[in-house]
Amino acid sequence: AQSVTQPDIHITVSEGASLELRCNYSYGATPYLFWYVQSPGQGLQLLLKYFSGDTLVQGIKGFEAEFKRSQSSFNLRKPSVHWSDAAEYFCAVKRSNFGNEKLTFGTGTRLTIIP
Amino acid sequence: NAGVTQTPKFQVLKTGQSMTLQCAQDMNHNSMYWYRQDPGMGLRLIYYSASEGTTDKGEVPNGYNVSRLNKREFSLRLESAAPSQTSVYFCASSGLDRGQETQYFGPGTRLLVL
Numbered sequence: 107a108q109s110v111t112q113p114d115i116h117i118t119v120s121e122g123a124s125l126e127l128r129c130n131y132s133y134g135a136t137p138y139l140f141w142y143v144q145s146p147g148q149g150l151q152l153l154l155k156y157f158s159g160d161t162l163v164q165g166i167k168g169f170e171a172e173f174k175r176s177q178s179s180f181n182l183r184k185p186s187v188h189w190s191d192a193a194e195y196f197c198a199v200k201r202s203n204f205g206n207e208k209l210t211f212g213t214g215t216r217l218t219i220i221p
Numbered sequence: 222n223a224g225v226t227q228t229p230k231f232q233v234l235k236t237g238q239s240m241t242l243q244c245a246q247d248m249n250h251n252s253m254y255w256y257r258q259d260p261g262m263g264l265r266l267i268y269y270s271a272s273e274g275t276t277d278k279g280e281v282p283n284g285y286n287v288s289r290l291n292k293r294e295f296s297l298r299l300e301s302a303a304p305s306q307t308s309v310y311f312c313a314s315s316g317l318d319r320g321q322e323t324q325y326f327g328p329g330t331r332l333l334v335l
Contacts, residue, residue, distance in 0.1 A: 152323065155321060207322070
């Protein structure tokens with residue numbers, strides 16, 4: 107079965123600084139990878155996804171992520187964070203593009219932004 | 222186009238009470254899901270429905286039942302609520318987005334069982 111690890115429970119960065127959130131997955135074949143963001147009291151919003159092709163994917167709100175097969179990683183990055191980026195971020199993986207294939211989520215990374 | 226909607230937004234129950242969480246989507250998606258979110262545990266799948274008329278258990282189905290009423294609606298029922306079911310419940314639906322099967326989430330229902 108696939109699994110996802112987000113090693114950082116909580117990260118604090120200064121506004122304007124760069125950000126990298128780590129995600130490692132465990133799955134034998136090429137996975138389908140997602141990053142979601144959850145603002146306080148809200149549902150999950152899709153930031154970006156990787157299915158195939160270019161390993162650097164662009165998402166909404168200025169985020170990008172890079173799929174590195176050799177490291178089994180799909181880290182999320184942003185060059186300059188804004189106070190509104192404070193939220194919880196979830197990495198997720200699934201095995202196929204079928205509709206009944208469930209998502210497996212990591213435990214999340216909470217991002218705090220300081221002035 | 223409202224996406225995925227859930228009712229109620231917040232509910233307090235006493236142990237042993239029953240309730241149904243409602244979910245509807247207007248994106249014409251075949252697959253729908255119920256997750257629960259607990260601190261430090263991410264989201265865990267309770268039940269899912271790959272298409273109208275079918276349902277399957279996820280990781281944590283005990284204490285829950287579901288009904289896929291039609292293509293739009295997927296409800297989650299707690300027959301006899303327990304404090305361990307205090308959680309935030311998310312409904313999701315999935316469909317093709319530029320050929321890629323993608324899940325979209327509702328705003329959540331916050332449930333407190335006393």
